[in-house]
Amino acid sequence: MTAQADELKRAVSFAAVDRYVRAGTCIGLGTGSTARWAIVRVGERVALGDAIVVVPTSAATERECRELGIPLAALGEREIDVAIDGADEVAADWSLTKGGGGALFREKAVALAAGTFVVVVTPEKLVARLGAFATPVEVVPFTLRIVARAIEAAHPEARVRRRGGESAPFVTDNGNAILDCSFGPIDDPLALDVSLRAIHGVVATGLFPSALTSAVLVAESGGVRALGEPHARRT
Numbered sequence: 001m002t003a004q005a006d007e008l009k010r011a012v013s014f015a016a017v018d019r020y021v022r023a024g025t026c027i028g029l030g031t032g033s034t035a036r037w038a039i040v041r042v043g044e045r046v047a048l049g050d051a052i053v054v055v056p057t058s059a060a061t062e063r064e065c066r067e068l069g070i071p072l073a074a075l076g077e078r079e080i081d082v083a084i085d086g087a088d089e090v091a092a093d094w095s096l097t098k099g100g101g102g103a104l105f106r107e108k109a110v111a112l113a114a115g116t117f118v119v120v121v122t123p124e125k126l127v128a129r130l131g132a133f134a135t136p137v138e139v140v141p142f143t144l145r146i147v148a149r150a151i152e153a154a155h156p157e158a159r160v161r162r163r164g165g166e167s168a169p170f171v172t173d174n175g176n177a178i179l180d181c182s183f184g185p186i187d188d189p190l191a192l193d194v195s196l197r198a199i200h201g202v203v204a205t206g207l208f209p210s211a212l213t214s215a216v217l218v219a220e221s222g223g224v225r226a227l228g229e230p231h232a233r234r235t
Contacts, residue, residue, distance in 0.1 A: 012219035013037035023050040026078035028110035030085025031058040031103040043068030058103040083114035094213040094230035095189040099136030099206030116214040134180040136206035143201025157182040
């Protein structure tokens, strides 16, 4: 990652926290290279005396919050006012591909529970349709082979995610495996999500329906801008 790219991620995450997070609230914080800057900004706010409690979306986010002295809450313990997270793709209708970091199940759980879900990205994540980025599908390990066969019966590839250069499968915080699936351009993310979750053994997919997304902030060289209403809602 270049220094410029990291600065854009910092700018958009800081902007999201400053615009949407009030003192005295409980928030959800995502996982990944963009969302980690939101953690940093919340840590600064807490250090200055703001009473902010965080529901983390992964063990990594939880660890980073603890290192910065950010108070934590379990999912369901407090009402989540706003959740802030990155995305691997944001389509024109604000549907998302998430899960490049492997935290898709918990990220979706927090997004569903939040009153407002704010997505923070850099420009290359904006796409007309989802599908260029492989769709992560979290799977119970016992069923991995049969789930992969079921997916590949209709689609060209369902590749087991590995840990870096290792041969061992990647393991999520929930103890599950991930299949990275190449579907090509996705016309109906919601329908694909429903069909995948109907396969016994699938826990969750990285397809987030557009209805979940409340706002999208994009960092560009000239500053941070909020996207206008998604195309599908322009009626």
